[in-house]
Amino acid sequence: MRVSCWRSLPTCGLQSTLFQLRDLKAVGKKFVHVMYPKKSSALLRDWDLWGPLVLCVSLALMLQGGSADSKEDGGPQFAEVFVIIWFGAVVITLNSKLLGGTISFFQSLCVLGYCVLPLTVAMLVCRLVLLAGSGTVSFIIRLIVVIAMFAWSTLASTAFLADSQPPHRKALVVYPIFLFYFVISWMILTFTPQ
Amino acid sequence: ETLGCASEFDDAATLLAANPDATTISIDEPTEAHKKQHSRRQEPGREEDDELLGTDDSDKTELLAGQKKSAPFWTFEYYQTFFDVDTYQVLDRIKGSVFPVPGRNFVRLYVRSNPDLYGPFWICATLVFAIAVSGNLSNFFIHLGRPTYHYVPEFRKVSIAATTIYAYAWLVPLALWGFLMWRNSKVMNIVSYSFLEIVCVYGYSLFVYIPTAILWIIPQKVVRWVLMIFSLCLSGSVLVMTFWPAVRDDNRRIALATMGTIVLLHALLSVGCLAYFFDAPEVDFPAPIIPAHNGTTLITKVK
Numbered sequence: 001m002r003v004s005c006w007r008s009l010p011t012c013g014l015q016s017t018l019f020q021l022r023d024l025k026a027v028g029k030k031f032v033h034v035m036y037p038k039k040s041s042a043l044l045r046d047w048d049l050w051g052p053l054v055l056c057v058s059l060a061l062m063l064q065g066g067s068a069d070s071k072e073d074g075g076p077q078f079a080e081v082f083v084i085i086w087f088g089a090v091v092i093t094l095n096s097k098l099l100g101g102t103i104s105f106f107q108s109l110c111v112l113g114y115c116v117l118p119l120t121v122a123m124l125v126c127r128l129v130l131l132a133g134s135g136t137v138s139f140i141i142r143l144i145v146v147i148a149m150f151a152w153s154t155l156a157s158t159a160f161l162a163d164s165q166p167p168h169r170k171a172l173v174v175y176p177i178f179l180f181y182f183v184i185s186w187m188i189l190t191f192t193p194q
Numbered sequence: 195e196t197l198g199c200a201s202e203f204d205d206a207a208t209l210l211a212a213n214p215d216a217t218t219i220s221i222d223e224p225t226e227a228h229k230k231q232h233s234r235r236q237e238p239g240r241e242e243d244d245e246l247l248g249t250d251d252s253d254k255t256e257l258l259a260g261q262k263k264s265a266p267f268w269t270f271e272y273y274q275t276f277f278d279v280d281t282y283q284v285l286d287r288i289k290g291s292v293f294p295v296p297g298r299n300f301v302r303l304y305v306r307s308n309p310d311l312y313g314p315f316w317i318c319a320t321l322v323f324a325i326a327v328s329g330n331l332s333n334f335f336i337h338l339g340r341p342t343y344h345y346v347p348e349f350r351k352v353s354i355a356a357t358t359i360y361a362y363a364w365l366v367p368l369a370l371w372g373f374l375m376w377r378n379s380k381v382m383n384i385v386s387y388s389f390l391e392i393v394c395v396y397g398y399s400l401f402v403y404i405p406t407a408i409l410w411i412i413p414q415k416v417v418r419w420v421l422m423i424f425s426l427c428l429s430g431s432v433l434v435m436t437f438w439p440a441v442r443d444d445n446r447r448i449a450l451a452t453m454g455t456i457v458l459l460h461a462l463l464s465v466g467c468l469a470y471f472f473d474a475p476e477v478d479f480p481a482p483i484i485p486a487h488n489g490t491t492l493i494t495k496v497k
Contacts, residue, residue: 095315097270098276169279175316190330
């Protein structure tokens with residue numbers, strides 16, 4: 001993982017290209033920052049895309065094994081989840097930049113990807129609850145958990161991205177983020193096991 | 195009928211039109227001709243063949259258009275000019291599409307030479323998910339009591355909804371724009387719109403379908419049809435009031451046929467969405483047999 005590599009090209013080759021413990025710590029630190037969002041520059045300045053990749057893959061994996069034998073009516077396929085998350089993040093980033101935002105492309109992708117963490121936690125909780133049963137009570141628990149995590153994701157990403165947005169357009173930038181996490185939450189909530 | 199200030203420009207254009215040599219009423223920027231054949235950076239929902247803007251009839255809009263669109267098309271700034279709207283402007287345009295005032299032209303009143311792509315793109319995105327989610331929810335509630343029913347998320351329908359709605363929001367304006375350009379070359383029209391303005395009108399006119407789609411969850415046929423007709427009237431009237439001034443100087447039959455086609459396509463979209471994404475409500479269950487107290491059996495129909 002070469003976060004600083006492109007910024008200091010002469011020393012690039014001298015640094016190890018292995019995924020080191022310090023990289024893992026950096027990812028972990030960002031996870032903590034997402035769960036307790038406050039204005040921190042760690043997510044923005046030292047962006048990386050490993051965390052979002054891990055979250056995206058685990059979410060897509062957990063959304064597999066859903067109901068319906070026929071592919072027509074079932075839940076999203078692995079590739080669909082992947083595409084929705086990454087394509088959605090890219091579109092939102094482009095939207096924010098087109099509206100005049102000052103954040104860099106990869107920083108915004110990093111924030112949006114990391115803020116999927118609460119929803120991944122929600123998916124995990126939902127799968128555990130579904131193991132116990134799939135009646136009305138389980139649905140209500142899942143509903144509450146998903147709504148809470150959706151609010152958490154949206155608020156976390158808004159907190160990180162707010163400063164870089166032009167003043168009279170904040171709502172225009174926040175709404176697509178809301179829609180993005182809403183779609184992911186919907187996929188999580190409607191997951192039904194076979 | 196156009197606004198007061200716009201009608202002044204209409205009169206000026208009419209005077210110009212009296213001169214048989216004045217075949218065009220617009221002033222193109224020289225650089226605009228270069229943009230004709232190039233396609234923009236591709237994103238679904240943002241395909242464009244042509245950025246030609248120059249057929250507006252008002253001098254004021256020409257000046258503004260010239261200033262705004264002067265960046266070359268391969269720079270990022272060029273595309274930023276299509277997102278040059280503030281929150282209150284977007285909300286105003288949405289309000290104008292939901293409460294159309296008779297006689298007020300949406301383009302002249304709200305868009306005013308600043309067509310944006312933010313509204314059309316995100317309204318279409320919201321509509322796609324509103325239809326898919328509401329359809330799924332409504333099917334869930336309709337089939338809830340059945341013992342053999344097993345809930346499925348029907349995720350495939352999202353891609354179908356997205357293709358349909360984005361195709362409608364971009365291809366129909368393209369066809370309409372091409373048609374209006376063709377008529378413009380044959381008949382002197384006072385009012386004409388750029389491609390982006392047409393996309394803008396169509397995009398914002400779809401907004402009223404979002405609450406309609408959500409209300410379609412209610413599993414009553416009459417309610418759904420009333421909602422559909424109501425939303426069709428609202429958004430259709432925005433379209434009709436926008437495009438009537440652009441065709442009224444033409445042959446009567448062609449003008450009416452154009453209006454009819456616009457409304458028909460709009461109606462087809464909403465009928466198609468209702469039919470495909472929302473199952474029919476009020477399906478009869480097979481009748482249980484209830485023994486009456488005197489020994490004869492009664493068969494009742496249960497909804």
